[in-house]
Amino acid sequence: MVALKRVVDYNVRVRVKSDGSGVETDGVKMSINPFDEIALEEALRIKERGQAEEVIVCSMGSADVQQQLRTGLAMGADRAIHVETSGAIQPLTAARILLKLIEKEQPGIAFLGKQAIDDDCNQTGQMLAALWDRPQATFASKVDIENGTATVKREVDAGLETIAIDLPAVLTSDLRLNEPRFVKLPDIMKAKRKSLDAMAMDELGVEPAAELEAVSFEPPPKRGGGKMVESVDQLVSELKNKGLL
Amino acid sequence: MSRILIIAEHDGTTLNVATAKTLTGARAMGVDDIDVVVFAADPAAVAGQAAELAGVSRVLSVAGADFEHPLAARLAPEVAAIAGDYSHILAPSTTFGKDLLPRAAALMGVNQVSDIMEVIDARTFKRPIYAGNAIVTVRVPEGGPVVATIRTASFAASDGGGSASVEERQPQASDPGHTRFVKVEGSDGEGPDLSSAPIVVSGGRALGSSDNFAIIYGLAKKLGAAVGASRAAVDAGYVPNELQVGQTGKIIAPDLYFAIGISGAIQHLTGIKDAGTIVAINKDAEAPIFEIADLGLVGDLFEIIPELEKAL
Numbered sequence: 207m208v209a210l211k212r213v214v215d216y217n218v219r220v221r222v223k224s225d226g227s228g229v230e231t232d233g234v235k236m237s238i239n240p241f242d243e244i245a246l247e248e249a250l251r252i253k254e255r256g257q258a259e260e261v262i263v264c265s266m267g268s269a270d271v272q273q274q275l276r277t278g279l280a281m282g283a284d285r286a287i288h289v290e291t292s293g294a295i296q297p298l299t300a301a302r303i304l305l306k307l308i309e310k311e312q313p314g315i316a317f318l319g320k321q322a323i324d325d326d327c328n329q330t331g332q333m334l335a336a337l338w339d340r341p342q343a344t345f346a347s348k349v350d351i352e353n354g355t356a357t358v359k360r361e362v363d364a365g366l367e368t369i370a371i372d373l374p375a376v377l378t379s380d381l382r383l384n385e386p387r388f389v390k391l392p393d394i395m396k397a398k399r400k401s402l403d404a405m406a407m408d409e410l411g412v413e414p415a416a417e418l419e420a421v422s423f424e425p426p427p428k429r430g431g432g433k434m435v436e437s438v439d440q441l442v443s444e445l446k447n448k449g450l451l
Numbered sequence: 452m453s454r455i456l457i458i459a460e461h462d463g464t465t466l467n468v469a470t471a472k473t474l475t476g477a478r479a480m481g482v483d484d485i486d487v488v489v490f491a492a493d494p495a496a497v498a499g500q501a502a503e504l505a506g507v508s509r510v511l512s513v514a515g516a517d518f519e520h521p522l523a524a525r526l527a528p529e530v531a532a533i534a535g536d537y538s539h540i541l542a543p544s545t546t547f548g549k550d551l552l553p554r555a556a557a558l559m560g561v562n563q564v565s566d567i568m569e570v571i572d573a574r575t576f577k578r579p580i581y582a583g584n585a586i587v588t589v590r591v592p593e594g595g596p597v598v599a600t601i602r603t604a605s606f607a608a609s610d611g612g613g614s615a616s617v618e619e620r621q622p623q624a625s626d627p628g629h630t631r632f633v634k635v636e637g638s639d640g641e642g643p644d645l646s647s648a649p650i651v652v653s654g655g656r657a658l659g660s661s662d663n664f665a666i667i668y669g670l671a672k673k674l675g676a677a678v679g680a681s682r683a684a685v686d687a688g689y690v691p692n693e694l695q696v697g698q699t700g701k702i703i704a705p706d707l708y709f710a711i712g713i714s715g716a717i718q719h720l721t722g723i724k725d726a727g728t729i730v731a732i733n734k735d736a737e738a739p740i741f742e743i744a745d746l747g748l749v750g751d752l753f754e755i756i757p758e759l760e761k762a763l
């Protein structure tokens with residue numbers, strides 16, 4: 207089971223609305239969170255190696271997220287689940303919803319992105335693992351599966367850590383895990399016939415967690431205007447003037 | 452009740468400086484009672500170092516053979532078990548804190564505030580979103596603890612000179628057995644640490660090969676600097692992953708940062724927004740890195756770097 211989040215495309219330079227009430231998302235290009243695309247690619251490869259029977263993609267949000275689910279189906283997922291929520295949900299509620307889906311679908315792996323590039327929370331996978339009371343391997347850059355155990359290389363501050371976890375478990379993908387495949391036109395056509403189940407969050411009996419309140423949004427502080435230098439000597443003397451050398 | 456608990460990060464013998472930075476963030480919350488908890492196989496040395504940080508009230512020292520490697524599945528229930536005594540549970544926003552704290556937060560039934568960059572009051576914080584292109588002020592609702600990670604690049608390390616008491620505690624949970632540490636591979640640890648070095652020299656895709664990257668290492672050595680890299684350079688295998696700077700790599704705040712042959716993608720810039728002075732060297736005068744650089748020099752890095760090394 208792979209969670210796909212619909213986010214503002216990573217190429218878009220987002221702007222804070224002038225009244226500070228949020229960021230401008232009207233008319234902006236939306237995509238699958240890049241980490242989730244990587245998670246899906248890995249799940250598809252696991253299936254192609256004969257180590258999984260089915261790949262399910264799921265997403266939470268408004269009806270718009272079905273676009274990203276269709277893309278996931280075109281990439282090769284077998285079926286999709288859309289859990290309709292009124293408005294955006296924060297990580298703990300997302301994890302509670304995913305847990306309900308897990309209880310229904312009984313996947314061997316719940317694969318998430320390590321972070322969503324909109325809110326950059328980096329929480330949902332770890333929370334899901336806690337609620338499910340199963341292992342987690344976050345920031346995965348290599349996954350090997352054998353006899354019900356996943357051996358995972360993780361990108362950590364110190365370098366690459368390897369852990370072994372019993373399945374079922376939660377994995378979250380880092381950037382270097384793989385390069386996602388491109389979707390081909392015939393696959394987009396085929397994806398239209400694949401099953402996409404929609405249900406409301408209430409139907410699942412999920413209790414939303416107390417949400418953090420967003421008080422205001424602002425653009426980041428601007429760095430002061432820079433200066434171009436013409437030569438290495440000028441660069442060195444500028445740095446010396448600033449007391450940096 | 453206002454009391455803060457900080458989860459110490461360490462390697463078994465030395466307290467990581469990220470903990471002292473988290474402490475500075477904690478002290479900005481206007482809460483006097485700040486405890487630090489150390490989970491380790493043999494916590495005495497690390498607990499002693501934590502007790503010396505100015506502003507710490509108490510150090511909780513929890514020994515357990517299965518704490519040798521900080522596995523989130525093992526530690527999260529321990530954190531949740533002692534959390535009841537505290538209004539705030541904090542950890543650094545390093546891969547250690549990011550892995551552990553959300554798992555503990557879920558056990559406590561609360562959302563986490565990730566990457567606090569500024570403290571407004573005890574329950575209100577600023578944090579970056581969209582790769583740092585926007586800053587949101589969030590307030591944690593009453594009725595539950597504040598569980599948060601602290602963006603270490605935003606806070607200086609607290610000083611020493613403290614003398615907190617050290618209390619021994621027993622583990623509350625047991626090893627679930629389903630998660631096993633195998634090994635960790637890192638660089639040889641030569642040169643200063645990228646996360647805390649005052650000077651960082653980073654190279655990008657332009658270097659073209661790991662052999663060519665030697666020119667970056669050479670300059671860094673001359674400057675006593677740590678080496679960093681863009682994602683493109685890491686993806687291409689020129690340098691190991693732990694050198695990546697940016698949204699999905701390390702967020703750093705050196706006094707002086709050199710971006711060499713790096714275009715300046717937003718995902719890279721978010722990692723260096725708090726740097727003191729940014730120097731960009733790039734052969735393309737239109738490269739976006741020049742928009743944020745304090746000092747820019749247009750030209751071929753393979754000519755400029757040797758010249759620069761000579762001039763230093």
Ligand SMILES: Cc1cc2nc3c(=O)[nH]c(=O)nc-3n(C[C@H](O)[C@H](O)[C@H](O)COP(=O)(O)OP(=O)(O)OC[C@H]3O[C@@H](n4cnc5c(N)ncnc54)[C@H](O)[C@@H]3O)c2cc1C
Nearest residue numbers: 209210266294295318319321322325326327328329330420
């Ligand atoms: C204070 C605050 C205010 C907010 N206000 C708004 C707002 O006004 N408008 C708005 O659009 N958003 C808003 N959000 C964002 C929304 O609540 C986020 O979706 C939520 O915080 C999850 O964070 P994340 O996606 O960064 O989680 P992460 O933990 O970074 O996500 C990790 C992974 O979890 C999975 N995942 C997470 N969410 C979903 C999902 N919905 N569907 C499928 N998979 C998922 C993905 O695999 C993802 O890669 C707000 C968030 C906060 C904290």
Ligand SMILES: Cc1cc2nc3c(=O)[nH]c(=O)nc-3n(C[C@H](O)[C@H](O)[C@H](O)COP(=O)(O)OP(=O)(O)OC[C@H]3O[C@@H](n4cnc5c(N)ncnc54)[C@H](O)[C@@H]3O)c2cc1C
Nearest residue numbers: 655656657681682683697698699700712713714719734752
């Ligand atoms: C979800 C996501 C997360 C990401 N996270 C990160 C991250 O954490 N960190 C990160 O760095 N990137 C990240 N990226 C990637 C980022 O978008 C860029 O692709 C990357 O930073 C580009 O690296 P670069 O500047 O080295 O390469 P390029 O963009 O290819 O730039 C190379 C530069 O070198 C210059 N050049 C070439 N030859 C020479 C020469 N001889 N002398 C001088 N200059 C020369 C060129 O003019 C060019 O400007 C992320 C991307 C995504 C989608």
